[in-house]
Amino acid sequence: MPNENLKPRPKPIGVGETAPDFTLKDQNRADWRLADALKTGDVALCFYPLSFTGVCGSEMKCITAEMTTWSAMGARVVGISCDSFAVQKAWAEKEDFTHTLLAD
Numbered sequence: 723m724p725n726e727n728l729k730p731r732p733k734p735i736g737v738g739e740t741a742p743d744f745t746l747k748d749q750n751r752a753d754w755r756l757a758d759a760l761k762t763g764d765v766a767l768c769f770y771p772l773s774f775t776g777v778c779g780s781e782m783k784c785i786t787a788e789m790t791t792w793s794a795m796g797a798r799v800v801g802i803s804c805d806s807f808a809v810q811k812a813w814a815e816k817e818d819f820t821h822t823l824l825a826d
Contacts, residue, residue, distance in 0.1 A: 741756060741767060743755065743756050743757045744756050746802065746824040746825060746826055747807040747824065747825045748807065748810070748822050748823065748824055748825075749807055749810035749811040749813075749814050749822070749823045749824075749825075750807070750811065751807045751811075754800070754822060754824055759798065759800070762798075763796040763797060763798065764795070764796055764797040764798070765797065765798050765799075765800055766792065766797050766798070766799045766800070767800055767802060768781065768782075768785060768799055768800065768801045768802065769801075769802050769803070770782070770801060770802070770803050771803060771804070772803060772804070772805060773803060773805045773809050773810060773812075773813040773823075774809070774813055778803070779817065782801055782817065782819055782821075782823075783817065783819075785799045785801070785819075785821055786817075786818070786819050786820050786821060789820055789821065798821070798822070799821050800821065800822045800823075800824055801819075801821060801822070801823045801824065802823075802824045802826050803823070803824075803825070803826065804825075804826055805825055806825050807825040809825075810823040810824070810825055811823075
């Protein structure tokens with residue numbers, strides 16, 4: 723559901739710039755809020771168009787394979803796509819992804 727309180731940005735978010743706070747459902751249908759996640763360390767947001775697709779699947783498999791490296795840097799990686807939480811859950815279970823997937 724769109725948030726009517728969000729104002730259009732004059733320009734895209736730049737490299738190194740902090741993303742605005744948001745809340746989305748994760749693959750377990752729980753609310754996931756960026757501001758809360760940032761309290762425990764850095765968060766890398768990985769946007770991809772669709773679950774169950776070749777390129778996107780390769781990207782998410784790389785993230786899972788490199789999770790130890792991300793964790794050692796104090797960061798969590800979160801995948802975000804336009805799929806529903808149910809699709810995200812099915813995909814994460816099928817592919818054994820260890821990171822959070824968010825439904826936008």
